Amino acid sequence: MSAPRLRLGVAGLGRAFTLMLPTLAHDPRIQLISATDPQPLACAQFERDFGVRCVDSVQALCAHPEVEAIYIATPHQLHVDHVEMAAAHGKHVMVEKPMALSLEDCTRMIEATQRAGTVLLVGHSHSFNAPILRAHQRIQSGEFGAVRMIQALNYTDFLYRPRRPEELDTAQGGGVIFSQAAHQLDIVRLFGGGLVTSVMAHTGAWDPTRPTEGAYSALLGFAGGAFASVSYSGYGHFDSDQWMNNIGELGQHKDQADYGAARRRLANAVNAEQEAALKAARNYGAPQWAGNTAAPTGLQHQHFGPLVVSCDRADLRPMPHGVWVDGDGASTLDALESPQIPRQEVIDELYNAVIHRHPVLHSGEWARATTAVSLAILKSAQSAQMVVPEFQVPPIR
Ligand SMILES: NC(=O)c1ccc[n+]([C@@H]2O[C@H](COP(=O)([O-])OP(=O)(O)OC[C@H]3O[C@@H](n4cnc5c(N)ncnc54)[C@H](O)[C@@H]3O)[C@@H](O)[C@H]2O)c1
Numbered sequence: 001m002s003a004p005r006l007r008l009g010v011a012g013l014g015r016a017f018t019l020m021l022p023t024l025a026h027d028p029r030i031q032l033i034s035a036t037d038p039q040p041l042a043c044a045q046f047e048r049d050f051g052v053r054c055v056d057s058v059q060a061l062c063a064h065p066e067v068e069a070i071y072i073a074t075p076h077q078l079h080v081d082h083v084e085m086a087a088a089h090g091k092h093v094m095v096e097k098p099m100a101l102s103l104e105d106c107t108r109m110i111e112a113t114q115r116a117g118t119v120l121l122v123g124h125s126h127s128f129n130a131p132i133l134r135a136h137q138r139i140q141s142g143e144f145g146a147v148r149m150i151q152a153l154n155y156t157d158f159l160y161r162p163r164r165p166e167e168l169d170t171a172q173g174g175g176v177i178f179s180q181a182a183h184q185l186d187i188v189r190l191f192g193g194g195l196v197t198s199v200m201a202h203t204g205a206w207d208p209t210r211p212t213e214g215a216y217s218a219l220l221g222f223a224g225g226a227f228a229s230v231s232y233s234g235y236g237h238f239d240s241d242q243w244m245n246n247i248g249e250l251g252q253h254k255d256q257a258d259y260g261a262a263r264r265r266l267a268n269a270v271n272a273e274q275e276a277a278l279k280a281a282r283n284y285g286a287p288q289w290a291g292n293t294a295a296p297t298g299l300q301h302q303h304f305g306p307l308v309v310s311c312d313r314a315d316l317r318p319m320p321h322g323v324w325v326d327g328d329g330a331s332t333l334d335a336l337e338s339p340q341i342p343r344q345e346v347i348d349e350l351y352n353a354v355i356h357r358h359p360v361l362h363s364g365e366w367a368r369a370t371t372a373v374s375l376a377i378l379k380s381a382q383s384a385q386m387v388v389p390e391f392q393v394p395p396i397r
Contacts (some may be wrong), residue, residue, distance in 0.1 A: 016096050069091060143313075156233070198221035200218065237293075
């Protein structure tokens with residue numbers, strides 16, 4: 001008998017969905033049943049691509065009798081309502097990062113799925129990446145001794161990609177703390193043991209035309225004594241993917257001829273309306289949609305910028321093609337095979353949770369702890385004080 005497929009519905013067919021599209025289209029464990037989005041062009045594209053019917057609301061998707069799990073890829077501020085809706089209909093959920101904008105909302109989401117007895121997985125985040133998981137697994141084996149220090153940085157043009165107005169308003173979840181720190185903090189919390197005991201941070205909002213945080217630097221202390229330094233610049237002119245063998249965040253080769261492309265494109269939008277239209281025009285099914293469902297080729301593993309994890313007897317560097325281990329006597333590459341389908345690690349966790357009832361690493365509790373550290377970065381920067389984040393949990397083993 002063949003293995004059961006996970007019957008998935010999708011809420012929100014925007015940018016996040018397009019990043020999961022190759023995975024959802026090609027992982028044989030997934031059967032796409034339906035989707036919903038207020039954008040008719042996106043729904044029409046989904047119906048053409050997958051030969052299924054879209055429904056007209058998240059409520060209707062949750063009530064769909066054939067859907068057993070819902071991938072919620074709507075804007076951050078809608079996550080809490082959509083997760084509660086799914087749970088009320090007994091559906092399992094994978095909700096995009098950041099989990100929510102407040103810890104209260106995270107708790108509501110956890111409690112709703114607990115009441116329903118359904119799975120709550122928060123992702124994708126880059127801590128699902130195979131090189132991160134491999135480095136973590138090797139460190140857990142004890143061969144390198146304790147984790148002592150973690151350095152993570154990332155320089156991108158994040159702030160100059162076309163945005164919806166709320167993506168440039170911190171109160172509505174805009175800026176790099178909500179959208180990007182979730183990736184980096186998930187990664188360093190995994191290596192540091194999860195339990196962040198102190199956060200001291202600075203944030204930067206340097207461009208008044210894009211009035212939200214575009215950069216941060218934070219020092220995190222962990223229970224057990226490890227510490228991490230995390231920095232992100234979404235104002236980057238330098239692109240730190242150069243330090244990742246010119247492999248981009250999505251595992252793709254980066255062409256240096258594309259230097260400055262985001263800023264050049266944005267120069268065509270003179271106001272917020274035009275900018276939102278610029279973003280919408282490239283969305284799934286929109287006139288400038290250039291993607292397709294073909295199997296991607298030539299990819300390496302995804303990453304979230306240069307990272308060094310220092311242990312007693314080695315420094316480990318997860319890279320797009322494996323993990324560099326610089327030990328006492330030798331520097332070796334723990335090579336990983338190139339992925340055939342990107343982000344399959346996300347489906348591994350979702351599928352095993354729903355079908356085999358395995359516990360999840362990227363649980364609601366885990367993501368609430370990451371959200372607490374993100375909020376602590378904002379609070380520490382505003383108050384110039386050290387902040388102790390709430391709700392910290394260790395990773396499951
Ligand atoms: N993991 C990743 O790599 C990644 C990348 C991008 C975005 N995200 C996350 O995904 C979420 C969405 O961001 P995005 O960049 O895709 O935004 P987006 O604007 O590109 O897409 C959001 C989509 O949701 C739809 N939508 C809005 N209200 C809806 C509703 N009530 N019901 C159904 N659909 C609705 C919109 O029409 C749009 O198509 C955010 O939380 C973001 O942080 C994650």
